[in-house]
Amino acid sequence: MDVSAGIEHEDLFRQVYAANFEPLLAYALRRVAQPEDAADVVAEVFLVAWRRGREMPPEEEIRLWLYGVARRVLANHHRGTLRRERLGERLRHRLRDAFSVDPGSQVPERLVVRSALARLGELDREVLMLTFWEGLEPREIAAVLRVNPSVVRTRLSRARARLRELLRDDPGPAGHELDVMAVRISEEGR
Structure with a gap:
């Protein structure tokens, strides 16, 4: 990659980030349980955008493309959350059986x-x-x-x-x- 192409890629990424960070954060915040998770989702979306910068669509379609990326990142996030919850549930059952105490709360x-x-x-x-x-x-x-x-x-x-x-x-x-x-x-x- 030549230097001028790298600079153009950086400039485009900065513009895309500045224009889309807040809408993507709002999108993620409404779809996750914890605000920290939304920040992680948005960070991953922009990581994908950085890595796939040359595949980004024309300017008028970038936000929609980013929403699509965010949707897939959120799907992965929710699958991971579900796996962690199942693991936690198994652990709670083992602890409850071992100590006859229900550590869970409503x-x-x-x-x-x-x-x-x-x-x-x-x-x-x-x-x-x-x-x-x-x-x-x-x-x-x-x-x-x-x-x-x-x-x-x-x-x-x-x-x-x-x-x-x-x-x-x-x-x-x-x-x-x-x-x-x-x-x-x-x-x-x-």
Whole structure:
């Protein structure tokens, strides 16, 4: 590689990074449990972008390409998380059996919308999240997911209807409202 090509690659990468870091971080933050994980996901996305810089699409498609890379990085992240959780569960069972103590604790219940989203299929959930959280149009979502735009429009319509149905049918656990966790007060405490 000649020096001028290396400098051009660096300049392009810096521009891509500056223009896309915040949207990609927001994308990742909405899809992981811990903010530190989002930072790791974004770092890996930009590592891929650096390594595959010559394969990057034209400027108007770069963000969509990065969302596609982020989607695959997140899939790997979630698979790794699942493996770690399974390993942790096996360890908890062994400890519980060995010491007759349950070291686990209850995990707080999810909020109503997150719960409803979790009951949707993966593609439906991703189409909704890309539409409402990332602000992408169906043609852009199609590029990220590598599907036909008509598939996205159909999925989006069905996913909206299914989400409305889930939210209507399940008002959620007591003490929860959409984005606010409420604490129950016992009769004695009133």
